[in-house]
Every structure is written in C-alpha cells, then in structure tokens.
Amino acid sequence: MTRRVHPGAWWLWALGLATAATRTTDPLLLLLVGAVTGTVVAVRRTDDPWARAYGMFLRIGLFVVVVRLVFGAVFAAQAPGTTLVTLPSVTLPSWMAGLRVGGPVTAEGLTVAGYDALRLATVLVCVGAANALAAPSRLLKSVPGALYEVGVAVVVAMTFAPQAVAHVRRVRDAQRLRGRADRGIRSLRRLAMPVLEGALDRSVQLAAAMDARGYGRTAAVPRARRRATAALVLGGLLAVCAGLYGLLDGQAPAALGTPVLLAGTVCAAAGLWLGGRRSPRTRYRPDPWALPEWVTGGSGVLAAAAMTVAGLIGTDGLRPVPGTVPGLPALPAAGVLVALAPVLLRRIRA
C-alpha cells in the first residue's frame, strides 16, 4: 500500500502554489496553477470524505469570479476605456460617500476585475487541493505541544460530531413517531435538549476514560522557563501590535513596520515552542518526513520562489495591461510546472 504523505507537506505544497498565484494577475499563469492542482488532486486523491473538498472549492472560486464581475459592472469605478454598455445610474446619499451605482461599464474595468477575481479564485483552489489531499486528523497530530489540550479537544469534537448528527436524526425520528412537528423553532428546542443531555453524559464518561489514561497532566515547569515563555509571548505580541501600527500609519518610520512585525512573530513562535515543553509527549507511530515529503513540499516552495524571483527581476507579463493579449512568461511557468512533481511520487512505496 502506498504510504500517505505527511499532511504538512501537502499544505506546504499548496501554500507555495497559492503564494505564487498571489504574485501575478496573468490569467494564463493562474489557469496553469489551477490545472497543476487539478492534475495532482486527480492523481493523488483518496476515497476519503474530505477528498471531495476540491470540487467544493472550485465552485467557490467560480462564485467569486462571477460576484466580482457583477460588482465590477454595477459598482464600476470611473475607469477610462471602451464603453461596452451603459447601465442606469443612481447616486447614493452623501453619508454613503456619495457613490454612484451603475453608469458606463468599460471593457478595461471588467478585465481588471476579472484578472483580480481569477487570482483570488486560484488561491482558493490551491487551498481546496490541500483540503482534499491532507488528512485532517493526521494534521492534528502534529500540533505544537503548547496546543496539546486544545488539539485533543478538537479531536474529540471531530470524533463526536458524526455521532451527534446521528443522535439528532434519531431524536427527530422519535419526535416524528410521536406525531410531533419536526419543523419550526419549538421543535428545535425538543431536538436540542436530548442531544445536549446526551453529549454532556458522554463527556462525563469520556473524561473518566481520559483521566484513567493520563490525559490532561502537565509536567512541572521550572520557574525560569515559565518566565522566559511569558516574556517571549508577551514581548512578541507587543512587537506584533507595534509592527502592525507601523504598517498602517503613514508617518511611522519604516523600521517600525515589517522588521518589528517579523521580530514579534519570531518571538511569539519561540514562546509557543517553549510553552510546549510543559507537556512532553511521545508519539505512537509518528508520521515520517522523508523523501516524498521533501519532494512534495519542496516543489511548492520552488513554484513560489520562481514567481517571486521573476517579480523581482521584472519579468514582463506578470501583470498584463488590460487590452493586450496576456502571454505565458517562461520562468514562472516552469516553476509552476515543477509543482507537478507529486504526480511522479505516486508509485513510491514505504
């Protein structure tokens, strides 16, 4: 049987492609990114229920494109260009910024809106590919130690939710058999109470089971490490807030923006790691990070890197001007094609 690739590798791959997509508005490149994710999902998808997520995200992406085009037409900014059609226009009152709704719709305006929407849709499709390929329960296994308790609670919630749904169905059937209405807000109360009571009963049983198996215990933490964790977390968060202020305020010195934000992020992450030391756990059958993971994750990172480098050296065609025919720049396209690598891994066996 083929070994499942670490879910983190799939997320890295998908986020790499999504990053690549955010850095261009070239429709051909964006469609290429979408095609790459589609191919990989088609080849590597499993029969698990979450594998259907890709189609759902594809539909959301289409919806985004349609909505943005409608917005672009109805709430068109006064963009110069060829007028396609003139809609009846209304001017809103001044407390709504005196906007004008309707008016002339230009081809250039629609093209810009369409490119922008396609970019967002592509990012969503990349995320949908990650949803379809990465097993959520395995992803939860790799949460940092500081989030151990919360991670366990999420696992419990995910395990019990299908049972709760089944319980809802059972109670509803019982109400129907008694000849009571199963619609309306009052029936919801009759439905919710037995489900809730059942859930609370189960939580007591579950807590006993978990207690008996040693869940929820924490290791003794030296005072110095505790203080270091607190300092890192609070200092990091303060720096993040200061960095955000620097980014949003026009008069703030440039040094207060991105560098402080990055430093704060690193500090907070370090605090998170140090805080995880209070619950040392060993792992039963950990997911390995071996060659398939390196190839999968690495191909996504390469795609993002190629697009970023192309943007930095000023490759033509990353942001096509409306009214011209978009091309397919070589370097970014090659980078995106590298992300097809997971298709080749199909036959690697553990």
Next chain:
Amino acid sequence: MSPVRTRGRSGAATVPVRLRARSGAALLLVSLAGLVAFCWPLLVAPGARIAQSTFAPWIFVLLLPLLLAVALAEVAEGGIDAKAIALLGVLGAVGAALRPLGTSVAGFEPMFFVLVHGGRVLGRGFGYLLGSVTMFASALITAGVGPWLPYQILGAAWVGFFAGCLPRRPRGRLEIAMLAAYGAVAAFLYGWLQNLGLWPFAGGMSSSISFHPGAPLTDNLGRFVAFDLATSLGFDLPRAVFTAILVAVTGRPVLLALRRAARRAAFEAPPGRRPADGRADGERPDHGNVDHERPQHGRADDGHVDGGRADQEQVDDGPVDGGRADHGPVGDGGTGDGR
C-alpha cells in the same frame, strides 16, 4: 431524576478554565491585533506603504493563525483537566453538528446558542476555547479550511468570551433576556466583522464600493456600508433575530443542563473533597463504548451501580488526585509571576 446538589454551588467550582493575568494580557494583545486584522481597511493611513501593496490582505491571513495559536496556548497555559477537555470537545461537537443545519436558511447560524450558553455558564476562558474549537472542528469536518477560517475562529472565540463576561447577577427571566439580547448583538457584529474582513478580498481595488486605501475614515465607512448593504446585511439581520430567538427558547433548559454538568464535574474541586455525586466521573472508563446510548431515565440506576462500586472507584481515584496535587505548586508559581 437527578439528586439535589447542595455542595459545589459556589461560582469557583464551575470555572473550568481560569484566566490568569498573563493569559489575560496575551488575550488582550491578540484581540487587539485581531481587531486590526478585521478593521485595517478603515484604519490605514494615507501614506502607509501597506496601502499600496496588493499583498496586504494576505499578511493578516498568514499572521492570524500564529496569533490564534499563541492565544489558545496561553488560555490553556494553566493546564486544563480531562473533564474540561472532554466537555470542550463534546460541546464543540454539538456546535459543529448543528452548523450544517443553518446553511439552508439565510443567515441562520444555530451554532451561536451553544457558544453563548457555554460561555455564560462555564466562564470566559472556556468560552474562548469553545468558540475556537467549534469553528476549527467544523471546518475540518467539512474540509473547509480556507483563508476565512482564522477570521471565523477569532469571531467565534470572541462570541464565547464575551458571553462569559456578562454580569453574573441576573438569574431567571432577566438572565434569558440578557443572553438573548447579547446573542442578537454578537451574531450581528460577528457577521459585520466577517464582512469587514472579507471586504479587501471581495471588493478588489477596482470598484466604487471597494475600499480606497488612505481615504478618510468617513469616506471608507460609507463605502463599506454600501458594500455591506449589497452583500450581507440581508444575512446579518435575520441571523441576529434567529440567534436571539434560539437563545431565548433554549435558554432555561440548556443553562440548567450545563450548570448541572459543571457542578457534576466539580471543576477545581480540592483533592479529596469532591461533591457527593463527584464519583459519577468515576464511571466505567470505557473509551470504546462512549457512543453507547442510555435512556434518560436510566441515570438514577447508574447512581446505584456506582454506589455499589464506590470502594473500587475510590482506589482508582488515587492517582488522579495525585496528579492534581502536582498542579498546586505550578499554579502558585504562576501567581508569583503575576506580581
């Protein structure tokens, strides 16, 4: 049905997750940064460099998961015992299971009443965790992890947190009325904030109702109101009304059930001094059997069974209390830090 409890009625016994000064400070900072993530289109100043970058909305999408992880780790920092984890997971499951019911009706979000009642009874720290766990689990179940998820988690966490911050005093009808009013306001603000977070993504930069970086606040606010009218106000208002009705209708029985569960679990009960019915959590620790259904009237019988096994359970409880005793010094160290 259930025997009358006289002990464990004090407020402290029903707080499964205590927030210390350090956790509170971390939550405040994360909430501040989170509020900026929602509202930055209204706050951004004319000359700011972030205003020119098309990457700007994504900065927050990348930043929020880390901030949320830090916030949740800090809330859980004092250690959460198994009973609280189980209650958190099971209530989260109920919320996540109720959520798909709402997608068929415009703006109807049945999840919120679990958050409002849960936060009210079990405290703000628990409410914060409950909101996050419910949203996250529901996204994982439906495989709907997207850029919107951090915003939704933050919003739901706030709904649970502030439900736990409401004044303690009102009980009875007044309490239900207060919770229903809070539910309406929270549901409306939740939708409004989600819409605000969506604005830079949805509007693009090209239409007249998209935000114009650096324009005066009133100008952008007007644009946002227009955007809100065009997109989600038709969902937000019904959601607020639905939530209020649902909270009011379910209020009494749900609050009673949660209070009973909280007393039964005896959170933070001192070792060796459990309430009389505390042994209920010493029930058969049978993990594989958790989905087995029990008729409502059977609970009195269980009491008898437990009574019969009480001696045996007492032995089992030994290490549990030992584990809790280990917490003592840790907790003291924490308050030492706070000083």
